[in-house]
Amino acid sequence: GENVEQHPSTLSVQEGDSAVIKCTYSDSASNYFPWYKQELGKRPQLIIDIRSNVGEKKDQRIAVTLNKTAKHFSLHITETQPEDSAVYFCAASIAGYSTLTFGKGTMLLVSP
Amino acid sequence: NAGVTQTPKFRVLKTGQSMTLLCAQDMNHEYMYWYRQDPGMGLRLIHYSVGEGTTAKGEVPDGYNVSRLKKQNFLLGLESAAPSQTSVYFCASTEGGINSYEQYFGPGTRLTVT
Numbered sequence: 001g002e003n004v005e006q007h008p009s010t011l012s013v014q015e016g017d018s019a020v021i022k023c024t025y026s027d028s029a030s031n032y033f034p035w036y037k038q039e040l041g042k043r044p045q046l047i048i049d050i051r052s053n054v055g056e057k058k059d060q061r062i063a064v065t066l067n068k069t070a071k072h073f074s075l076h077i078t079e080t081q082p083e084d085s086a087v088y089f090c091a092a093s094i095a096g097y098s099t100l101t102f103g104k105g106t107m108l109l110v111s112p
Numbered sequence: 113n114a115g116v117t118q119t120p121k122f123r124v125l126k127t128g129q130s131m132t133l134l135c136a137q138d139m140n141h142e143y144m145y146w147y148r149q150d151p152g153m154g155l156r157l158i159h160y161s162v163g164e165g166t167t168a169k170g171e172v173p174d175g176y177n178v179s180r181l182k183k184q185n186f187l188l189g190l191e192s193a194a195p196s197q198t199s200v201y202f203c204a205s206t207e208g209g210i211n212s213y214e215q216y217f218g219p220g221t222r223l224t225v226t
Contacts, residue, residue: 001171009152032213043202043217044155089154098143098162098208099170100215104154 006103
């Protein structure tokens with residue numbers, strides 16, 4: 001089955017800096033890659049996703065890049081703010097199939 | 113719309129006791145999921161359902177059973193609770209189909225087994 005590795009497990013940045021979280025996946029058939037954000041004590045929520053027919057997708061301060069050849073994808077957050085502090089999960093699946101495989105998560109801490 | 117709801121929010125069980133967690137969604141979603149979340153382990157899929165009356169095993173199904181008798185509800189049962197089942201349990205649902213993959217999560221149930 002699919003295996004998703006996520007790094008780093010924790011990431012501390014100063015407000016205004018950029019943050020990058022990286023994930024690798026094992027199944028070359030995977031073609032859907034979402035990112036979820038989970039604030040402390042809250043439920044995970046989708047923040048951005050990308051499909052394999054594009055290499056990059058942006059939404060304001062958040063972007064995701066995908067390298068299908070290397071089987072890795074990354075989340076980029078620019079101009080970080082304290083409210084970006086949360087745990088971020090990457091995931092992978094085959095679009096049209098029903099299940100996601102999640103990475104173990106990255107705790108992002110943004111200091112004022 | 114309430115989205116995805118879970119009951120109860122918290123529960124403490126003794127080893128060997130049984131309980132059922134209820135997940136309900138009002139979005140008419142076809143697919144529903146049960147995950148457990150443990151520190152440093154991410155979200156691990158326990159069981160899932162691709163429609164009313166169907167269930168399938170996920171990554172960590174042992175010690176759990178599920179039922180999807182109605183499209184809007186997905187029940188997770190623990191027949192004989194063990195301390196290793198102490199965790200936060202999340203239910204999720206998604207519409208299914210080729211253009212909709214976002215999973216919507218419930219607020220979670222914190223279960224402690226002593």
